[in-house]
Amino acid sequence: MADQKSLLVKLAHIFYQTGSWEKALIEYEKILALDPMDSNVRATVAEIQLKRGQLEKAYAEYELAVAGFLREKNTRKAAGCFREMAGIVQKHMEPQDQEKAERLYKAILEKMPDCIEALQNLRDLYVRHNQTDDAVKCTLWLGDMFNKLDYIDKAEKEYRTASNLDPSNAEAREKLDKIKNELLGNGAPGETP
Numbered sequence: 336m337a338d339q340k341s342l343l344v345k346l347a348h349i350f351y352q353t354g355s356w357e358k359a360l361i362e363y364e365k366i367l368a369l370d371p372m373d374s375n376v377r378a379t380v381a382e383i384q385l386k387r388g389q390l391e392k393a394y395a396e397y398e399l400a401v402a403g404f405l406r407e408k409n410t411r412k413a414a415g416c417f418r419e420m421a422g423i424v425q426k427h428m429e430p431q432d433q434e435k436a437e438r439l440y441k442a443i444l445e446k447m448p449d450c451i452e453a454l455q456n457l458r459d460l461y462v463r464h465n466q467t468d469d470a471v472k473c474t475l476w477l478g479d480m481f482n483k484l485d486y487i488d489k490a491e492k493e494y495r496t497a498s499n500l501d502p503s504n505a506e507a508r509e510k511l512d513k514i515k516n517e518l519l520g521n522g523a524p525g526e527t528p
Contacts (some may be wrong), residue, residue, distance in 0.1 A: 340369050347379075356383050374403030378416055385419070390427045394420055394439075401446065414450065417443050421452040429460060436460060449480055462500070471501045478510060490514055 347362035363380050366373060381396030398418045404413035420443055429436035440457040443450050458473035478493030491514050497507035 339436070340366055343369070343482060351379070356387050359383055360387075368405070372403060373411070374400045374407065374412070378412070381416070381419065383422065388433065390423055394423050397423075405446070410447075414447060417447050417450045418452045421450065421456050424453075425456045429456075433460065433464060451477065451480065455479075466503055471497045471504055471507060473501065475507060475510065487514060487518065 343362050343366045347359050347366065350356075350359035350362060359382050360380065363376055363383070366376050367380070371377070374389060377396050377400035381393045381400055382394055384390075384393035397420045401413050401416045401420075404410070404416065421440065424439045424443075426438050428439065437457065437460060440453045440460070443453040444457070447453075454473055454477055458470050458477065461467075461470035461473060474493050474497040478490045478497065481487075481493060482490035491511065494507055494511040494514060497512050501507065
């Protein structure tokens with residue numbers, strides 16, 4: 336089985352590299368018939384489906400790939416698939432069905448709460464539809480994520496955005512003031528925090 340899979344992978348890769356999506360897809364499907372748990376192949380099939388314009392199929396394959404990557408505790412590859420899924424929702428599903436897009440973004444965030452792309456897209460969806468409270472919650476969440484990652488400039492930008500979206504939001508003002516004080520305290524020579 337290993338030799339057969341190896342040959343199929345090589346053939347599929349050749350078709351993939353030459354842009355022969357249909358032929359590559361046939362070979363990758365053969366691989367999945369031998370090894371349905373191969374998350375890397377699932378992710379590649381999703382990518383091919385996306386290139387072919389088969390958005391629902393691409394999204395479904397990314398979901399299967401994500402499940403496998405999470406099972407394998409490979410969060411880096413799962414995060415990459417989640418980014419692709421968020422992009423599919425934003426570009427292709429959101430314009431037709433806001434509620435479906437919102438559900439899909441939330442489903443992504445349920446599985447990977449630190450998926451920045453899904454959270455940004457969800458926030459932007461709320462902003463476009465004047466759902467200020469929800470947009471502010473997402474923006475504060477983003478700011479907290481960036482702050483936790485030590486991307487202070489990005490955190491400050493998100494807190495400022497939240498404060499601009501809702502100037503009366505005390506939490507946004509408080510977080511913005513706190514980060515400004517930290518920046519001043521850490522950045523100005525001779526000053527104590």
